[in-house]
Amino acid sequence: MKVKYLGTGAAEGWPGVFCGCQHCRKARIRGGKNIRTRSSVLIDDSMMVDFPPDSYSHVISYGLDFSRLKHLVITHSHQDHFFTDDLKLRKPVFAHLEDNSILNIYGNMAVGEIMTEILNSNSDLKQYMSFRYIPPFETYIADDIRITPLLASHDRNEDCYIYIFEDKHGKRMLYGNDTGIFPDATWEYIEGYYFDLVSLDCTTGPEPEGIYHMGIPDNIKIKERMTKTGAADNATKFILTHFSHNGGLLHEQLIELVRPYEFQIAYDGFEVYV
Template sequence: MKIKQLGTAAAERIPGIFCECDLCRHAAAAGGKEIRTQCQAIVDDAILLDFPGDTYLHYLRDRFPLPSVRSVLVTHWHSDHFYGEDVAYRMNGYVISNPVRHMEVYGSETVHGFHERAFFLEQRHDEDSVAFTTVRPGDDFTVCGGPVDTDESGNAVDGGTGTLRKYRAHAFEAAHGHHAGDCLFYSLTDGERTLLYAHDTGWFPDVTWDELARVGGHYDYVSLDCNHALHGSSLSMHMNFEDNLRARDRMVELGVADERTIFVANHFSHNGRTTHEEMAEAARREGFRCAWDGMEVEF
């Protein structure tokens, strides 16, 4: 599997859209990895994790194959994770040519409401082009990736049984929303490798730790919310790096992670008052990686 972190910031980004704190002024002056856009990732160039308002910026900057994306896993309804108005532009009439006919969006019932609002504003639906599937904590479901690799004769060469790669996703309850089950995070597996993408969430609810133990398996890549980085407080809706370390220890304790697991600190706010350079050094000392916009990892 391959994951590319397209964006690694909280809603206001770094530098913050209306902020001139010390960290934001430093990021604006330094550029490079200090610049962070709204959190989003893509797996195997085919499955998007979240669809924020910065999706179009990511598409222009990184040239990932957005028109070919078949599946979008949405964590929750905040606009830095789901911007439904742009999803609606996938409908016939806005698109003249697209290599992929259909895209499926997955998310909670609350996200579904925001999805429906976007299409209400358009005064029409086009479910042949884009549709929504509601998922709940504990749901295990299949999502489509890109085409199976073929040889010159068009025969599958990777053992696949169909024309599209199939992945299994699992929805976990996040500690972020107004009530249980309206915010999620996901695991995703291609049958050989498995990742966990845990944003936005505070310390996992007890029900989620129980679910991680019940589902079992082994995570090869774990991206954890580190909104408050090194200097911000741990909050009920977000984590800091100290929480990330505790989460890693708990996952190892449960037997779902070990020394082979790639742990990544991700989703940063300027409220954490930590530069990328400072965060990367702290992560390195603890055997973590610090995500940055454009970071790509194959595992």
């Protein structure tokens, strides 16, 4: 399984579009891995997780061709993860697509309500786009990848999801963005599996949060519990992403802080194989 981190920032990006804080000023000056667009990943070049407002920038930066994208998995309906204005352009004359080129979109009921409205008001999109609701803890197979949504601890107005992705070789990733410490039902589910890769929210950087997002102290708790229950071990890759400027630490500072805990710090364009 190949996982490419297209964006690794929180809702406002880093530097924030309107922000003049010292952390955003430093990121502008230093550039490189300190520039973080809104979070998204690409799995095996055919499945994308979340569709942020920076998706067009990702196409340009990484030479991507989203006309070939087959599956789009959405964690929740917030606009930094589900930016629908660009999705509405997946039809002629804005996009010239091959026959039967359908983008399959998956998500929770809140995402489904938005997609129903979009497809009902843009009937010509229906031949280029579809939506499937996947209930929590139920598995759907999309080509060679098994997708299982789990409940996140985030927006209480909808069932926000984190996901398990498993490829045809049995390699398994837990993608845990936009969540605090996992709900009990999610813990009960994941403790029956082993994970080769665990990707965790680190919005608050060095500070704990644990309710809607996580920081490094929360990430440590997650890793310790998963290791204790056998859901992870020393071979499991733990990667932190979804950073906010409010956390305050630039890329190299984050690397130094997590070194004793053997976390990897994702950056825009980071690739990992399991």
